[in-house]
Amino acid sequence: MLRRIAALFSYPFRLTSRGLLCAFLLWTPVLSHAAGAVVQIDADAQYRFAERYFSTGEYSRAVDEYKRFIYFFPDDGRLAQAMYQCGMSFYLDRRYADAAASFNEVIEKFTDTPWAVKSYLMVSESQIHLNQFGAAVITLHNLITLSKAVDVRDEAFYRLGWIYIETASWDNARIYFEKISSANREKFRLERLSAELSQRAGIAAKSPVLAGALSIVPGGGFLYCERYQDALIAFLLNGALIWAGYEAFDNDNKALGALLTFVEVGFYAGNIYGAVGSAHKFNRTKTEGFIENLKKNTKIDLSGDPQSSSIRLSLRFAF
Amino acid sequence: MKSIQPVISVILFFVIVLCQTGFAGAQDALPPPVGDVPRTVRANESNPVLNPLRFITDIISRADGDRCPMFPTCSQYSAQAIQKHGFLKGWIMTSDRLMRCGRDELRLSDTVMIDGRKRSYDPVDNNDFWW
Numbered sequence: 001m002l003r004r005i006a007a008l009f010s011y012p013f014r015l016t017s018r019g020l021l022c023a024f025l026l027w028t029p030v031l032s033h034a035a036g037a038v039v040q041i042d043a044d045a046q047y048r049f050a051e052r053y054f055s056t057g058e059y060s061r062a063v064d065e066y067k068r069f070i071y072f073f074p075d076d077g078r079l080a081q082a083m084y085q086c087g088m089s090f091y092l093d094r095r096y097a098d099a100a101a102s103f104n105e106v107i108e109k110f111t112d113t114p115w116a117v118k119s120y121l122m123v124s125e126s127q128i129h130l131n132q133f134g135a136a137v138i139t140l141h142n143l144i145t146l147s148k149a150v151d152v153r154d155e156a157f158y159r160l161g162w163i164y165i166e167t168a169s170w171d172n173a174r175i176y177f178e179k180i181s182s183a184n185r186e187k188f189r190l191e192r193l194s195a196e197l198s199q200r201a202g203i204a205a206k207s208p209v210l211a212g213a214l215s216i217v218p219g220g221g222f223l224y225c226e227r228y229q230d231a232l233i234a235f236l237l238n239g240a241l242i243w244a245g246y247e248a249f250d251n252d253n254k255a256l257g258a259l260l261t262f263v264e265v266g267f268y269a270g271n272i273y274g275a276v277g278s279a280h281k282f283n284r285t286k287t288e289g290f291i292e293n294l295k296k297n298t299k300i301d302l303s304g305d306p307q308s309s310s311i312r313l314s315l316r317f318a319f
Numbered sequence: 320m321k322s323i324q325p326v327i328s329v330i331l332f333f334v335i336v337l338c339q340t341g342f343a344g345a346q347d348a349l350p351p352p353v354g355d356v357p358r359t360v361r362a363n364e365s366n367p368v369l370n371p372l373r374f375i376t377d378i379i380s381r382a383d384g385d386r387c388p389m390f391p392t393c394s395q396y397s398a399q400a401i402q403k404h405g406f407l408k409g410w411i412m413t414s415d416r417l418m419r420c421g422r423d424e425l426r427l428s429d430t431v432m433i434d435g436r437k438r439s440y441d442p443v444d445n446n447d448f449w450w
Contacts, residue, residue, distance in 0.1 A: 208449070222423075227419075227422075227423040227427075228423070229422035229423050230418060230419050230422050230423045230424075233418050233422060234418050237418060266410045266411060266413070266414040267414045267417075267418065269411040269414065270411050270412070270413070270414030270415035270416075270417070270418060271414075271415070271418065273411050273412065273415045274415035274418060274419060276449075277415070277446050277449065280448070280449040281427070281445075284448075285427075
């Protein structure tokens with residue numbers, strides 16, 4: 001009886017094991033065939049694959065494929081190019097810190113090559129995106145010190161000038177633009193740039209000191225900074241609180257008067273603070289607008305083209 | 320003397336309404352779009368100066384709803400300003416922000432989308448960069 005019960009329970013297991021055995025035997029030829037189809041990727045195929053991702057804008061995948069190329073084909077003649085392209089993929093993917101690190105690697109490994117020059121320029125570009133203007137200036141100074149080529153030095157001077165324009169240091173910008181050799185002055189359109197720069201005196205500006213002084217009458221500073229709604233609210237709010245405080249003290253309600261005075265002191269000081277800040281914001285907005293206009297009209301888009309041996313200039317002008 | 324009391328009450332009401340508009344809506348569901356901005360007043364629990372703000376965000380804003388058109392909201396801004404610059408400067412910056420909230424700043428500042436709603440981006444950094 002017990003044997004029968006045991007046999008009954010073991011039947012499904014036996015059935016399953018037989019089934020698995022049959023499946024294994026049936027699939028064995030298929031599996032062995034699949035194992036035989038090994039795909040071999042050579043350096044050309046791997047590089048093309050990475051380039052494909054780069055050209056379609058899938059930069060994070062392009063980074064992986066360039067790294068795979070660098071790892072598996074370290075003796076290939078395109079190693080420097082692959083490393084540079086890896087940095088470019090990071091840069092175009094807006095991973096600027098990674099891009100700078102990647103370009104620095106190219107500089108270290110391929111010091112005396114055109115790729116190192118391009119990498120210096122791209123390191124400075126990455127640092128500008130990271131708001132590390134000081135570091136970008138140092139990088140370009142290093143390039144100027146190391147390079148003897150006039151074109152490279154001129155481009156570095158041009159980029160330095162633009163870094164100073166970005167930070168509204170007009171005189172420093174002019175100094176670097178003047179260092180560009182006479183042979184390249186036309187290429188960089190310096191005459192037009194200089195003419196546009198001289199118009200900076202016409203940038204509208206508000207005096208923060210005057211804004212603060214005018215705020216003695218609540219809202220006056222905001223009015224001066226062309227913030228009319230803020231001016232009205234500041235005037236009404238401060239006026240109402242001053243009047244309420246005065247009336248409270250006048251009616252011997254000292255506790256309420258003190259409370260109102262405490263609130264009003266904050267709002268009155270806030271009115272002055274806001275007016276001074278508004279003047280600074282106004283000036284900042286106008287300066288940024290001027291710089292943007294300057295870029296649109298005069299800046300040459302310099303980009304380190306990985307395919308060319310020299311530095312490519314793509315011109316964008318408003319005529 | 321009695322005749323002046325309603326006037327003061329009206330003025331106080333006016334002040335409270337103005338302040339409340341700015342302080343409302345401190346509990347945004349989405350993370351801030353830029354930088355490492357504390358999301359609520361609870362960012363610094365130990366600072367007792369922030370207790371009044373906590374009262375506003377926990378009690379008033381829950382009932383009143385999310386109405387501040389700025390980001391960070393005025394209560395968040397106030398907490399950040401106090402944490403960054405101390406009570407006195409923080410209080411002055413808060414007063415300034417309350418006067419500007421929802422007015423010219425909407426026209427002049429950048430816009431960000433928070434919870435599917437447009438808000439004017441006016442962080443503390445945008446108001447203390449000049450000193």
